[in-house]
Amino acid sequence: MAILYKYKLSLSLLALIGVLFCSFYWTRVPMEGFKSSASSSATFRFGYFSQQDGEIGDWIKNFRDISYFAASNRLLESHPEARSFQLYPIYDGSTTEQKFDQAYPHVPTEALPGYGKSVYAIKQGNAKLFFLNAGRLQEPGDNQLEWIRKTMNDNKQTFALAWLSEDPKLPEVWKALRTAGISAVFIRDTVYALHVGVSQEPSDYRPSDYEDWDVWGLSEMKEKPFITEMEANETALTIKAENEEGQPLDQLELNADNLASWDLATLKEKEEIPFVGIQSLWRYHAGDDSIKFAIPDGVDLVGEGPIIETSRTEPVPLPDYDWRSPDYDDSGWKTGRAPLGYTNNKERKSSIQSTLETVASPTYYFRKTFEWNGDPEKLSGLTLHIAFEDGYVVYLNGQEVSRDAILTGVLTESSLAIPNDFTAYRRIDLKAHLNKLVKGTNEIAVEVHRGHPGAPNLFFDLGLSVESNGEERQ
Secondary structure, three states, rough: HHHHHHHHHHHHHHHHHHHHHHHHHHHHOOOOOOOOOOOOOHEEEEEEEOOOOOHHHHHHHHOOOEEEEEEHHHHHHOHHHHOOOOEEOOOOOOOHHHHHHHOOOOOOOOOOOOOOOOOOEEEEOOOOEOOOOOHHHHHOOOOOHHHHHHHHOOOOEEEEEEEEEOOOOOOOHHHHHHHHHEEEEOOEEEEEHHHHHEEOOOEEEEEEOOOOOOEEEEEHHHOOOEEEEEEOOOOOEEEEEHHHHHEEEEEEEHHHHHHHHHHHHHHHEEEEEEEEEOOEEEEEEOOOOOOOOOOOOEEEOOOOOOOOEEEOOEEOOOOOOOOOOOOOOOOOOEEEEEEEOOOOOOOHOOOOOOOOOOOOEEEEEEEEEEEOOOOOEEEEEEEEEEEOEEOOOOOEEEEEEEEEEEEOOOOOOOOOOOOOOOEEEEEOHHHHHHHOOOOOOOOOOOEOOOOOOOOOOEEEEEEEEOOOOOOOOO
């Protein structure tokens, strides 16, 4: 009996050890001294065809570990066999919004009322993906940026990505994207990344024209074709360019902690208040003999700075007939909404809202007033955003504050600029000229010159804003 008892006890112990072993195995306790990877709910993998060569369907088959992909509508139209519920389209204006709605039944409808399926968002793991209508971003009253902000506030994600078919080239759009929490923006073969979040830089990486954004130019990749893949876990988002064999060619990494630590309260404390917005209404006049300007005694004719007499420290007041003067009567000038100009560039022509007449003079003049009744002690910055071709001079209340691509000194309506490529919304710090603002009505005047009397391009748009430490909008 004692032997039988010991035998039964041994069997019970063996069974218990077996149960414990199975339980231990099934719980997958880490055996190698490191934490397991993030759960599937906190990670995602997503592919993006930018300007893709080859058959999309073959790429999808080769990358079976990626569940979903994005591509432009134009690319998908050329590969109808590849359309599927795992492909998300980017509206690029290659078809009407109505036809776009019909082509993709799986895309969310009316995520933003009035935009059909051309604007929508999907959630992938711990990321929110926004697909935007780039053409309508430039329209007055567009609601896409406010929709992104509200969507992010209602359901904050670790990462937020956006796709556009083209660069809207509006600084306020890029500012709104960053304040809404967008981490990276994909535009064709270009990736814009929020600078503060970048923990690993790719090869062709540089600052962009927009504050706080850096740019990765994928078009410079030596090996083509390639696919752009996004892979995220709880702590990082990796954006990789990979060849057809899945081998990484280059990559950029965003750190979640860096993005989370970015203090948006700083932006609120130093609120940027627009005095003159991009795409504002301007009075304009072509260069001719009717445009008068004064040359006060003692002014250095070859000087580039403000109009100041050599023997005085106070600005020289301009007579009323000088087109730069705040008291100049411009009621007879025409009115148009910026961007203003003319061009033989098809892409840029579509962004011009007021087409100017081509005239013999290489110069056009622009004027605009704005009101300000705030406290100058609360202003900490003054910023100019300007798009131009070829050269310009800007005057604030009759005093020069910025000039580029044109010779120094006094200019006339026949003065030529230095031939110059189109410049899109350059940001210029004018903090040193804050003392030129006055309470009440302020006037900003701009002259834009072509590099040659017969040059086919002239372009102008301008924004002016101040940085305020908690000042309310006036």
